[in-house]
Amino acid sequence: MATALILLAAGQGTRMNSDLPKVLHPIGNAPMFAHALASGAALAPERTVLVVGHGADQVAAEAAKIDDNILIARQNEQLGTAHAVLKAKEALSGFEGDAIVLYGDTPFISEATILRMVEARKTADVVVLGFEAADPARYGRLVTEGDTLRRIVEYKDASEAERAITFCNSGLIAAEASVLFDLLEQVGNDNAAGEYYLPDIIEIAWKTGRTATAVACDEAETLGVNTRAELARAEAIFQASKRAEALENGVTLMAPETVFFSLDTYIGRDTVVEPNVIFGPGVTVESGTRIRAFSHFEGCHVSMGATVGPFARLRPGAELANNAHIGNFVEVKNAQIGEGTKVNHLTYIGDAEIGDGTNVGAGTITCNYDGVFKHRTTIGRNAFIGSNTMLVAPVTVGDEAMTASGSVITSDIEPGALAIARAKQVNKPMLAVRMFEKLKSLKAKKQKGQ
Structure with missing residues (x-):
């Protein structure tokens, strides 16, 4: 089946304290987002859509240097991850196949992991990438039953039993493109931030008769870069x-x-x-x-x-x-x-x-x-x-x-x-001695005069 990449690169990255858009900060002398693109290239995607927002023109210009076939979608208002992915719909018009959602500030997702997500799509309509977190407190929890992903619960909304879950959400999702956009259009923003959240599509998928599963990867692959300290850590990794x-x-x-x-x-x-x-x-x-x-x-x-x-x-x-x-x-x-x-x-x-x-x-x-x-x-x-x-x-x-x-x-x-292109050498007998004597005499007179 054909595949497409949707790479989210619209965030401002205020914690970087920089005039440069976050995804343009380099790791290994390449823009941060280029690493996720390189991993996604293992799929030989039919289309690649870069969703840009803050510093859109700069990010688009860097993308063109990497591959001038990358399609650009603009998220002028940052209204959440679901809203960002939905901005890629027009660029994928007429596309039939799977869409893989990646993040420009998550540079270490491996080719093997992305390929496993695509493989898992054979048995589920929506595939979410998860990981076992050493410190899961701030992550959304993946509530599963066997291989089935039932829902994603944010920590602040989780019960005590759900907070005990250590299998967490990375944010990466794979689904057939038309299904993905159908689910996204049903996502609401009835929450404290008033944003449209991508994880909400799991609950909507079950309500509309579709299935979901989760694939696991090593936590190190999900490292996000939001600060200069994290950027330095990412470079070292x-x-x-x-x-x-x-x-x-x-x-x-x-x-x-x-x-x-x-x-x-x-x-x-x-x-x-x-x-x-x-x-x-x-x-x-x-x-x-x-x-x-x-x-x-x-x-x-x-x-x-x-x-x-x-x-x-x-x-x-x-x-x-x-x-x-x-x-x-x-x-x-x-x-x-x-x-x-x-x-x-x-x-x-x-x-x-x-x-x-x-x-x-x-x-x-x-x-x-x-x-x-x-x-x-x-x-x-x-x-x-x-x-x-x-x-x-x-x-x-x-x-x-x-x-x-x-x-x-x-x-x-x-x-x-x-x-031979140099002046002919001429030797002047004793001239060097006389010149130095003259210079030393001039220096002595100058010092005496002071």
């Missing part, structure tokens, strides 16, 4: 999970607690990651590489057998071919580094393409920016760039060409040529 995943996948982390990942980080097996490495968004590292200490990555691709660092920075658009070497205090941005090429010391390579087997000496800079436009440097195969070379783009260095150390290269170099 995410990082611990990614580190464990990397180790399980055959990656060596020499000091796991010092390595930080993003949601989309991919690292191949037999890679060794030394301490204090940060993987920003959009990083792929293939198998058998070595990432040395204190290196930083974002938006880049590192191929098999490459070595990076220590103290290296790969910025967006950096592409390293097999067995490339990027050394200490080297920065690479929007540049392709060829197979076996070495850029080992104190160098900036930006907006460039370097062929296979080339050696780039220490202190080399591709001067790519003229103050208005970026320009590109192209270096061929098996070239040798002498230390402290300035390559003033746009410029091309041919295959097997060489630059003399200290050169400022402003013109193309043909293949196989040696380019």
